Amino acid sequence: MTPRDDAQAVGQTPIDPDEAKGLLLRVNTQEALNRAEEENILRARIWATRSRLVRSNLLLDSTLRRIHKEMFGGVWKWAGVYRLTNKNIGGPWAQIPVLVRQVCENFALRASLVGEDRDQLCVEFHHQIVNIHPFVNGNGRHARFCADRLAENLGGRPFPWGRHDLRGEGAARQSYLAALKAADAGDVDPLVRFARSGGEQEK
Numbered sequence: 001m002t003p004r005d006d007a008q009a010v011g012q013t014p015i016d017p018d019e020a021k022g023l024l025l026r027v028n029t030q031e032a033l034n035r036a037e038e039e040n041i042l043r044a045r046i047w048a049t050r051s052r053l054v055r056s057n058l059l060l061d062s063t064l065r066r067i068h069k070e071m072f073g074g075v076w077k078w079a080g081v082y083r084l085t086n087k088n089i090g091g092p093w094a095q096i097p098v099l100v101r102q103v104c105e106n107f108a109l110r111a112s113l114v115g116e117d118r119d120q121l122c123v124e125f126h127h128q129i130v131n132i133h134p135f136v137n138g139n140g141r142h143a144r145f146c147a148d149r150l151a152e153n154l155g156g157r158p159f160p161w162g163r164h165d166l167r168g169e170g171a172a173r174q175s176y177l178a179a180l181k182a183a184d185a186g187d188v189d190p191l192v193r194f195a196r197s198g199g200e201q202e203k
Contacts (some may be wrong), residue, residue: 022077022136034167036075041141044070054149059108061100067149068135068142076136083136090133103128111154118154122147123192127183140166147195159195 027033047070048054057063069080082096091099107125110116126147133139144166148158162172179191 024075024077033075037072037138040074041071041145043074044145048145048149055153058146058149058153059104059111061097061104064100064104064129064134064142064146067146068138071142071145072138076138078136079138081136082134087133090131090139096132096134099132100129100134103132107150111150118151118156119159119196120188120192122151122154122156122159123195124183124188125150126195127180127188127191130180131184160198161195163198 023033025033025036027036044067048067053063053066065080065082072079082100083090083093086093103125107121107128110121126143129143129146130139135142144159144161151158162176164170164172166173166176175194179194182188182190
C-alpha cells in the first residue's frame with residue numbers, strides 16, 4: 001500500500017480521462033453529480049435491506065462489487081468494476097482481486113469468533129477496504145456502507161460516521177482523515193471513536 005497523501009487528504013481520487021468518460025448522466029456541475037450519486041446510494045440502501053445476498057454473503061468480493069454497482073450503477077459505467085489503473089493511493093490494480101478476497105476471508109473468520117469487539121471489527125474492515133482503494137471512485141462511501149451492513153449483520157446498528165457529508169472539507173472530514181492516518185499507523189481506536197460518535201474525534 002502507498003502512504004496516504006495530499007490527494008486523499010482532500011478526499012479526491014484522480015480519475016483518468018478515459019475513466020471519466022464512464023459518466024452515464026449529463027451533468028454540468030459537481031453539485032448535480034453529487035446529487036445523482038446520493039440518490040443512487042439511497043436506492044442502494046433500500047436494496048440492501050431486502051437483499052439476502054447482503055445479509056448472508058456480505059464478506060465475499062463478488063458481493064462487495066455488487067454493492068458498489070448498486071451504489072453507483074445509475075451514474076457510472078464502471079460501477080462495480082475494479083479499477084484497471086494504478087493510483088497514487090491504494091494497492092496495485094492487478095492485485096486488487098486477491099487483496100479484497102484476503103480481507104473478506106480474514107474478516108469472515110474474525111466475525112465467527114467469540115470475543116471480537118463488534119465495532120472495532122467493522123471499522124477495521126472499512127479501513128482495510130479503503131486502503132486497497134479497489135474502485136475508480138466512491139471507495140470511502142462504499143467502505144462505510146459495507147461496514148454499516150456488517151454491523152447490522154452482527155446484530156448492531158449502522159455508524160453515524162460524523163453525521164456529515166465526508167466528501168467535502170470541514171471539521172468532520174478532517175477528524176475522519178486524522179483517524180484514518182492513526183489507523184494506518186496501527187491505532188484504530190480514534191477511527192472507532194469517530195465512526196460511533198456524532199462527528200468530532202474525542203480528545
